[in-house]
Amino acid sequence: MNRRTRFWISLAALAAMLLLSVGVGRYALGPGELLGILAGNPPSAIARDLFFQIRLPRVLAVALSGGLLALSGLVFQTIFANPLVSPDVLGATNGCAVGAVWAMLFLPAVPLLYQGCAFVCGVATAAAALWLARRVGRNPMLGLILSGMVVGSLASALLMILKYCADPTHQLPAIEYWLMGGFQNAMWPHVWSVALCGLPAGAALYLLRFRLKVLSLGDDRAAGLGLSPGVVRRWAVVLATLPVAGVISIAGMVSWVALIVPHLVRVWGERDVTRCMGTVFCCGGALLLASDLLARTLTAAEIPVSIFTSLFGAGALAALLLRGALDRGEAGL
Numbered sequence: 001m002n003r004r005t006r007f008w009i010s011l012a013a014l015a016a017m018l019l020l021s022v023g024v025g026r027y028a029l030g031p032g033e034l035l036g037i038l039a040g041n042p043p044s045a046i047a048r049d050l051f052f053q054i055r056l057p058r059v060l061a062v063a064l065s066g067g068l069l070a071l072s073g074l075v076f077q078t079i080f081a082n083p084l085v086s087p088d089v090l091g092a093t094n095g096c097a098v099g100a101v102w103a104m105l106f107l108p109a110v111p112l113l114y115q116g117c118a119f120v121c122g123v124a125t126a127a128a129a130l131w132l133a134r135r136v137g138r139n140p141m142l143g144l145i146l147s148g149m150v151v152g153s154l155a156s157a158l159l160m161i162l163k164y165c166a167d168p169t170h171q172l173p174a175i176e177y178w179l180m181g182g183f184q185n186a187m188w189p190h191v192w193s194v195a196l197c198g199l200p201a202g203a204a205l206y207l208l209r210f211r212l213k214v215l216s217l218g219d220d221r222a223a224g225l226g227l228s229p230g231v232v233r234r235w236a237v238v239l240a241t242l243p244v245a246g247v248i249s250i251a252g253m254v255s256w257v258a259l260i261v262p263h264l265v266r267v268w269g270e271r272d273v274t275r276c277m278g279t280v281f282c283c284g285g286a287l288l289l290a291s292d293l294l295a296r297t298l299t300a301a302e303i304p305v306s307i308f309t310s311l312f313g314a315g316a317l318a319a320l321l322l323r324g325a326l327d328r329g330e331a332g333l
Helices: 003-023 031-038 045-079 092-106 113-133 140-165 171-179 188-207 209-215 219-224 229-251 257-268 273-297 305-328
Strands: none
Touching (some): 003 031, 003 045, 003 273, 031 045, 045 188, 045 273, 092 113, 092 140, 092 171, 113 188, 113 229, 140 171, 188 209, 188 229, 188 273, 209 219, 209 229, 209 273, 257 273, 257 305, 273 305
């Protein structure tokens, strides 16, 4: 299967999940009703408002968020040449959450600052992990993982301090539920927010894709080819953190998507970062749409979406590890 075929299959999966998500819910919209709404002849005002004011903005926000998170994870794994790296591992996700929760507590009247605070804290934590990794021993990969654990733990501690300072009656329950991730409040302003944070950054990362590929060869070889590894890595970290900040600011912590989707695309046969960005984006959007659909339809009360992404991500990673052990004959069976 060639690259274009894989991309079109992933795009078809994303389109199918989009159509399924806008039609399925407490108030189902059949194919005929959807066609009527799109043609300007809705079956009722309720169906029209449900589609345009509730279902469509939520579905677009979820699809954009999933695609941008997966793309961010691909970039992190590429520039550090480490398949275990993601915004979660480097602490950027926890950092974004710290910034957003701080804004929720101390600047509740200015929701637009949530994204800015999340972005600043997310970049700061990723930069701190990178700085610390350069000073840990001679094993850069192990140093990166350990540095991410340290910085992520520090961000988690700051997050707990902020929760301790929150009003336990009103603010704390809202923060706890928000941190579990969910798109139940997604409206058109949230779609524009994620799009403005993530799409320009995604386009810039696409333009940098060849430099990212060179950077994955190692700093010495990249420098020998005339590339400045430090500059490219810093810009890539900033650009890959911006979509994460946008998603966290509207949906809370959405786990595993950034880590597992690039792995699934690689298993599918696409390993070249210069060619798989579109496929990764579509697969991330489709995965998060499927998780969100389960979150809002399985029970009467909406389930946090990170429960489903975590279950799928952990199961997929376990299958990948087992497959690798079986390929090497180390499964012990």
